[in-house]
Amino acid sequence: QQQVKQSPQSLIVQKGGISIINCAYENTAFDYFPWYQQFPGKGPALLIAIRPDVSEKKEGRFTISFNKSAKQFSLHIMDSQPGDSATYFCAAFNFGNEKLTFGTGTRLTIIP
Amino acid sequence: EAQVTQNPRYLITVTGKKLTVTCSQNMNHEYMSWYRQDPGLGLRQIYYSMNVEVTDKGDVPEGYKVSRKEKRNFPLILESPSPNQTSLYFCASRIGPGPYYGYTFGSGTRLTVV
Numbered sequence: 001q002q003q004v005k006q007s008p009q010s011l012i013v014q015k016g017g018i019s020i021i022n023c024a025y026e027n028t029a030f031d032y033f034p035w036y037q038q039f040p041g042k043g044p045a046l047l048i049a050i051r052p053d054v055s056e057k058k059e060g061r062f063t064i065s066f067n068k069s070a071k072q073f074s075l076h077i078m079d080s081q082p083g084d085s086a087t088y089f090c091a092a093f094n095f096g097n098e099k100l101t102f103g104t105g106t107r108l109t110i111i112p
Numbered sequence: 113e114a115q116v117t118q119n120p121r122y123l124i125t126v127t128g129k130k131l132t133v134t135c136s137q138n139m140n141h142e143y144m145s146w147y148r149q150d151p152g153l154g155l156r157q158i159y160y161s162m163n164v165e166v167t168d169k170g171d172v173p174e175g176y177k178v179s180r181k182e183k184r185n186f187p188l189i190l191e192s193p194s195p196n197q198t199s200l201y202f203c204a205s206r207i208g209p210g211p212y213y214g215y216t217f218g219s220g221t222r223l224t225v226v
Contacts, residue, residue: 032212041220042219043219044155049214051212089154097170103154
């Protein structure tokens with residue numbers, strides 16, 4: 001049962017452009033919404049996260065936009081760089097069972 | 113360096129031969145979890161632990177066991193591995209209290225059961 005839907009599956013963006021990845025969730029009991037970045041051969045690394053009582057969070061070139069009423073959140077990567085090429089996972093965290101429910105991932109490629 | 117360490121990184125084994133994947137964290141984290149990652153399915157929680165001697169099942173616990181005898185260690189045990197347990201496994205830990213602290217993941221263990 002997929003409770004977090006992520007799109008697109010893959011994304012190609014030119015260097016300097018904006019990368020946008022979208023997620024939608026179904027369960028309203030989630031407490032926290034992190035994004036993870038994964039490089040080949042590595043584990044997922046926490047990139048940025050947002051609480052459900054906040055509509056936007058920005059850290060450097062990375063911004064999460066959160067729409068609680070629509071049950072949607074998105075990651076924006078400004079001034080995308082080749083080093084940003086990785087797989088990105090959105091997730092929703094439930095504190096009660098310590099569970100991260102992950103989206104299926106977006107493979108981002110930044111081309112020069 | 114603060115990290116979650118898993119061993120081994122790669123393992124090929126035969127059906128039915130018991131194995132243990134070790135996980136250790138040096139950050140004094142209370143919470144630890146195991147996930148498996150499969151193509152098209154993303155990462156799914158196997159087991160989690162909220163502290164020493166406190167463990168519970170995640171979404172896909174069948175065929176796995178865990179223990180938490182010390183705060184830093186959270187081994188994953190496959191008593192009788194089967195081919196459908198071929199996967200990429202990740203251990204993760206986080207500090208508490210409260211939900212607003214993210215998980216730190218290990219580098220993964222790629223397991224193949226033949």
